[in-house]
Each structure stands twice: as C-alpha cells, then as structure tokens.
Amino acid sequence: MKNAYAPYSNYSVGAALVTEDDTVYTGVNIENASYGLTNCAERTAIFKAVSEGHTHFKAILIVNGTKEMSKPCGACRQVMSEFMGPDDIVYLTNKDNLNKEYRFTEILPLAFSDKDME
Numbered sequence: 001m002k003n004a005y006a007p008y009s010n011y012s013v014g015a016a017l018v019t020e021d022d023t024v025y026t027g028v029n030i031e032n033a034s035y036g037l038t039n040c041a042e043r044t045a046i047f048k049a050v051s052e053g054h055t056h057f058k059a060i061l062i063v064n065g066t067k068e069m070s071k072p073c074g075a076c077r078q079v080m081s082e083f084m085g086p087d088d089i090v091y092l093t094n095k096d097n098l099n100k101e102y103r104f105t106e107i108l109p110l111a112f113s114d115k116d117m118e
C-alpha cells in the first residue's frame, strides 16, 4: 500500500493474492491524470500473477488506509471471477487490520462466466 500511486484520490490501496501453488503477488492502485485509466490494486496484483503464469488464486486480501473496510469495485470483482472459484476466499480489511472474510460467491453472486456462452 505504501507504493500506491494515488495523487488524485489520495486513497491508497494494497492487494495480495495467493496462487494455487502458494506464490504471493502484491499490487497497488495506480492512478492516471486521465482518471479512467486508473488500475485498482486488485487488478494490478492479478495481472502481475497472470503475466507470470498463474491463473488460479485461492485467496486475495485487499487493504486501504482508512477506517472503512476495503470493497473491490465491480470491474475488479468481474476480473477476479475469471481466476477464482465460488469457495475461494476474499479478505477485506482496513487500516486497523479489521479482517472480514468472504467466499468469492458472496461478493459476486450470479457472476457472468465462460459457461454462459456455451
């Protein structure tokens, strides 16, 4: 989270995921003067992992520097659904390490997937 590049929102986010073979990848949010090009911390971690050959994650943790629990945006939930199963774990935390634990399907019920196109 200390490496977040968030000069526009001043809202720093960090993410850490664990792959099936217990490799950890971290990510931070990376903002842009053209706001829509911002990449969230979760997607940074996911894209780092996928680009190194990992496409199944058993858990992801998201942390931010406020007292409010982190909540991944809709775009990140959809990207997570590509690489996480319904029972994989999502830890949502805050600056005080409040740790709320969810199954993936709880944070994205009715996810659209490749199965919908068969």
Ligand SMILES: O=c1ccn([C@H]2C[C@H](O)[C@@H](CO)O2)c(=O)[nH]1
Binding pocket: 006, 009, 011, 013, 028, 029, 030, 031, 038, 039, 040, 041, 042, 062, 070, 071, 072, 073, 076
């Ligand atoms: O779960 C979240 C929510 C927001 N952000 C980032 C995007 C942007 O840089 C800033 C404000 O939306 O926080 C994340 O990285 N992850």
Ligand SMILES: [Zn+2]
Binding pocket: 040, 041, 042, 043, 072, 073, 074, 075, 076, 077
């Ligand atoms: Zn997001």
